[in-house]
Amino acid sequence: MDLQERVWDLEYGGRGTRWSPRRLRFPFSFEGKIVLEAGVGTGKTLSAVLEENPGRVFAFDFSSEALKQCRQSFRAFSNVVFLKADVLDLPFEKGFFDVAVVYYLLDNMLESERRKAVAELRRVLKSGRVLLFEDFAVGDFREEFGKRIEMPEPHTLLKKKGLLCHYFTETEVKNLFKDFKNVEVSGKERSPIRNKSHLVRKTVSAVAVK
Numbered sequence: 001m002d003l004q005e006r007v008w009d010l011e012y013g014g015r016g017t018r019w020s021p022r023r024l025r026f027p028f029s030f031e032g033k034i035v036l037e038a039g040v041g042t043g044k045t046l047s048a049v050l051e052e053n054p055g056r057v058f059a060f061d062f063s064s065e066a067l068k069q070c071r072q073s074f075r076a077f078s079n080v081v082f083l084k085a086d087v088l089d090l091p092f093e094k095g096f097f098d099v100a101v102v103y104y105l106l107d108n109m110l111e112s113e114r115r116k117a118v119a120e121l122r123r124v125l126k127s128g129r130v131l132l133f134e135d136f137a138v139g140d141f142r143e144e145f146g147k148r149i150e151m152p153e154p155h156t157l158l159k160k161k162g163l164l165c166h167y168f169t170e171t172e173v174k175n176l177f178k179d180f181k182n183v184e185v186s187g188k189e190r191s192p193i194r195n196k197s198h199l200v201r202k203t204v205s206a207v208a209v210k
């Protein structure tokens with residue numbers, strides 16, 4: 001078992017099921033589409049994907065604990081398949097998906113792995129179809145104030161429990177998806193904690209067309 005896989009299993013195993021939905025707006029409808037939900041975790045983003053009436057969703061994660069919790073939380077949805085897989089080696093054929101949703105997964109890797117992961121995600125996407133990306137951005141308050149053991153690469157923290165967390169710049173995201181035909185990158189900022197407006201959460205999103 002890979003070290004990061006073990007770290008995530010411990011992270012989820014210690015907590016028990018804690019599932020809360022995420023309200024999200026996607027830039028287009030998923031109605032009837034075959035969707036890949038990458039690194040599903042406990043299913044926050046998946047809950048929003050399912051609001052879009054997709055045809056079928058394949059949701060993977062390398063953490064068995066995450067999948068166990070998802071199978072329980074989403075048992076009413078017969079159009080979702082959960083599977084254990086590593087984003088670096090996906091068990092799908094080339095050009096299988098209409099949409100790939102990649103939210104808060106790539107920050108958990110080092111640079112060389114992020115590149116491999118994007119190549120693998122691109123491989124399983126149909127030509128002309130879209131990958132949606134969202135993740136933490138450089139300057140997010142957790143990058144500045146979060147507890148870390150070390151910084152193995154620029155803007156990449158190894159946190160106390162062994163979790164990796166990378167913070168992206170917009171330029172870097174453009175570069176990461178450079179093999180896609182078209183990429184639109186945008187950033188967002190908000191202050192999620194009341195009376196602490198200096199704690200700014202920064203995220204970066206991309207819409208990448210293969």
Ligand SMILES: C[S@@+](CC[C@H](N)C(=O)[O-])C[C@H]1O[C@@H](n2cnc3c(N)ncnc32)[C@H](O)[C@@H]1O
Binds near residue numbers: 043063066108
């Ligand atoms: C922060 S959670 C994100 C959950 C979900 N995408 C969301 O937005 O609600 C990151 C997930 O990625 C998974 N993960 C990290 N590296 C992975 C890899 N190489 N292959 C598959 N899953 C991975 C972890 O197990 C964890 O569940």
